[in-house]
Every structure is written in structure tokens, then in C-alpha cells.
Amino acid sequence: MSSVPVVGPKPSQVTCPSCKSSIMSKVKHKPTTKTHLIALLLCLCLCWPCVCVPYCVDSCRNADHYCPSCNAYIGTYQS
Numbered sequence: 337m338s339s340v341p342v343v344g345p346k347p348s349q350v351t352c353p354s355c356k357s358s359i360m361s362k363v364k365h366k367p368t369t370k371t372h373l374i375a376l377l378l379c380l381c382l383c384w385p386c387v388c389v390p391y392c393v394d395s396c397r398n399a400d401h402y403c404p405s406c407n408a409y410i411g412t413y414q415s
């Protein structure tokens with residue numbers, strides 16, 4: 337059994353591994369290689385204003401979860 341909580345793309349109710357409190361995780365999205373590839377594809381097939389789209393779409397990015405009370409890293413949702 338892994339002690340790392342399973343997290344989704346949205347803030348989730350988890351027990352913080354650091355301060356052991358039941359918290360609603362704070363999510364920070366970050367672009368992945370896939371995000372850059374989609375951006376490149378959109379750039380080639382469409383036009384440049386579309387390039388920012390994958391950077392705004394949650395499903396194209398990983399979501400890092402953090403504890404709002406102690407700021408501990410909880411886990412990452414891989415899109």
C-alpha cells in the first residue's frame with residue numbers, strides 16, 4: 337500500500353501526509369510535454385492565438401496538490 341493519497345485534477349479531500357489533518361488540497365497546474373506538443377500542433381495546423389488554449393485547459397496539464405495549512409506537497413495528478 338502506498339501512503340501517497342490519490343488525487344484528481346481538481347482540489348480533493350485528503351489527509352495531509354505532513355500535518356495529518358483532513359484538508360481540501362490546493363491545486364497548482366503545470367504544463368507537461370503533452371501541453372507543449374498540443375500547442376505546437378495547434379500552431380502548425382491553426383493559428384498562433386490557439387497556442388495558448390492547451391495552457392488554459394486543465395486536462396492538458398498536470399495538477400500538483402499542496403496542503404493549504406502547511407504547504408506540504410501531497411501528490412500530482414498526471415493528465
Ligand SMILES: [Zn+2]
Nearest residue numbers: 352355403406
Ligand atoms: Zn499539511
